[in-house]
Structures are given as C-alpha cells and as structure tokens.
Amino acid sequence: MNVAERYVFVVEWYDPNASLLRRYDLLYYPVDGSVEMHDLKNHRVFLKRTPYESVHLQDLFIGNRVTIFSRQLHLIDYGDQYTARQLCNRKEKTLALLKPDAVPHAGEIIDIINKAGFKISKLKMMMLSRKEATDFYVDHLSKPLYNELIQFITSGPVIAMEILGNDAVNEWKKLIGPANPCVACTDFPETIRAKFGTDSVRNTVHGPDSFATAAKELELFFPSSGSGGPVNTAKFTNCTCCIIKPHAISEVLATSDLLSQSPGVG
Numbered sequence: 001m002n003v004a005e006r007y008v009f010v011v012e013w014y015d016p017n018a019s020l021l022r023r024y025d026l027l028y029y030p031v032d033g034s035v036e037m038h039d040l041k042n043h044r045v046f047l048k049r050t051p052y053e054s055v056h057l058q059d060l061f062i063g064n065r066v067t068i069f070s071r072q073l074h075l076i077d078y079g080d081q082y083t084a085r086q087l088c089n090r091k092e093k094t095l096a097l098l099k100p101d102a103v104p105h106a107g108e109i110i111d112i113i114n115k116a117g118f119k120i121s122k123l124k125m126m127m128l129s130r131k132e133a134t135d136f137y138v139d140h141l142s143k144p145l146y147n148e149l150i151q152f153i154t155s156g157p158v159i160a161m162e163i164l165g166n167d168a169v170n171e172w173k174k175l176i177g178p179a180n181p182c183v184a185c186t187d188f189p190e191t192i193r194a195k196f197g198t199d200s201v202r203n204t205v206h207g208p209d210s211f212a213t214a215a216k217e218l219e220l221f222f223p224s225s226g227s228g229g230p231v232n233t234a235k236f237t238n239c240t241c242c243i244i245k246p247h248a249i250s251e252v253l254a255t256s257d258l259l260s261q262s263p264g265v266g
Helices: 081-087 100-115 130-136 146-153 168-176 181-187 192-196 211-221 246-250 255-261
Strands: 007-015 020-029 034-039 044-051 065-068 071-078 092-098 119-126 158-165
Touching: 007 081, 020 044, 020 071, 071 081, 092 100, 092 168, 092 211, 100 119, 100 158, 100 192, 130 146, 130 211, 158 168, 158 211, 168 192, 168 211, 181 192
Parallel strands: none
Antiparallel strands: 007 020, 007 071, 020 034, 034 044, 065 071, 092 158, 119 158
16 A cells, blocks of 8 residues: 555535535545544645544445534535546445335335445435425426426425445436336346336436436535425424434344334434
8 A cells, every 4th residue: 555645635624613615625545544634725734644534435436424522524526636536436325315206115125236236325304395396306396297297296205315335327227227127127137116106297206317426416406505395294293203224224224114113204
C-alpha cells in the first residue's frame, strides 16, 4: 500500500449550537486508518491527522454518514479528482419510490431491496399534493399519460426511500424492470414490476434514469436543508414506538412481516 495514499471527501455537519450546516474536507489515510479534517469556510485545519479505528474505507461513499468524535458527518461529494477516479464506481445513492399500489406490498419489496444488497438510508411515507406530483413528473409533461400519472400518484400514500449500493442507479433500474409490467413479465419475470405491477401507470415503483436525476429527485423528497419536502403521514396519536433490533435487520427477519401487517406505518 502506498503510504502517501489518501482519499478526500467533502462532508457536512450540522452544528446544533449555531444552527448552521458546516462543511469540511475529510481526509482518510488507508495506510493507518487515520483521519484529518479541514474547515472549508475558514481555510484552516479543524482536526489534525489522528488514528480513528471506527471508520473504514468501505464506509466512505457518497451519501453515507459516518460519526467521528461524536460528530455525524454526511459525505456529499469527492474532494479531489483522484478520489473520484478511484472510488466513483464503489457506491452511490438513488431514489426508490413505492407508488400507491405498492404500499400493501411494502414489506415484500423492502425485503427484495435488502436481499439485493442495497442499504436503505432514508425512508418516509407521505401523501403527495398535486403541486409536489407535478414537480416530480415535470419531465413527463408532454407525455400522453401525464394526467393519469398525476392522478394516480396523488391517489394514496407513497413510500420514498434513499437507497445506497454499488452502481445503485443502474442496479435499481435492473431490479424494478421495464416500465410496462407486461413486458417485464415476459422478458424479466423476476423484477419487481413483473411481480406487482398492473400497467404503465400502476407499475408499482419508480427509479431515476441517471445519477443527476436521482440527485434532483432525492432533493424533492429529502431536502438537504433538513426541512421542507412532502409531509410525513405519520400521526402521533394512538401509537407507540417500534424498534427493530440489529439482529433482526441483519437477518431480514422483521421487515417484511412487520411492514406487511402495518401498511399505515409512516
């Protein structure tokens, strides 16, 4: 291993005391697992290079969050061209949107997502307003099915997820299959749309076509500001707290059973 090798990432940390989102360069040295941080605004060293055993190279990919000395850092971009070239094909994030017809099958679909090797980093159930739906389908404005798409996506709750994985945009598109479930049933019978879709409107799930589109759509559902976006449908009345413990998640023992029995979970 090259002792001088280092990887650089742009990270954000929300400072609760100042109510500010602060941005840093995070440097990781694989030779000894040490980290270093530079304050981008003030152009100074924020954390001198120091060993940190809890962070590993496999944890460092765009969209992930790592905790360093009690600060949760969100990796938002590569810090230099070398890091981008070396690591760009490792992991990325995309939007997985379960449409109203998919909600009754949410547990089964999340089970499929987990088994495909994706990590679900964000999840929210919501009812889209017409404006939110038109913002989401802005690129479909000239298509014949536009009005049907808007009517259907606002007809019931949807579940939006940020999922992480290797080549996530393309792999998620492969997993969901063609937009027409009839074609999916014939040519790709193991895909999600083949199993649960009905037609080109009621086709269960959505996946962006490119990394740029994924970033734009994720911003609609999970704004980087931490506020705004579609309202969560969770109603905190007549409810309790359900915690799925790590062993159940890792063995995928709980997700499909619990969610299939609780379609209103928000």
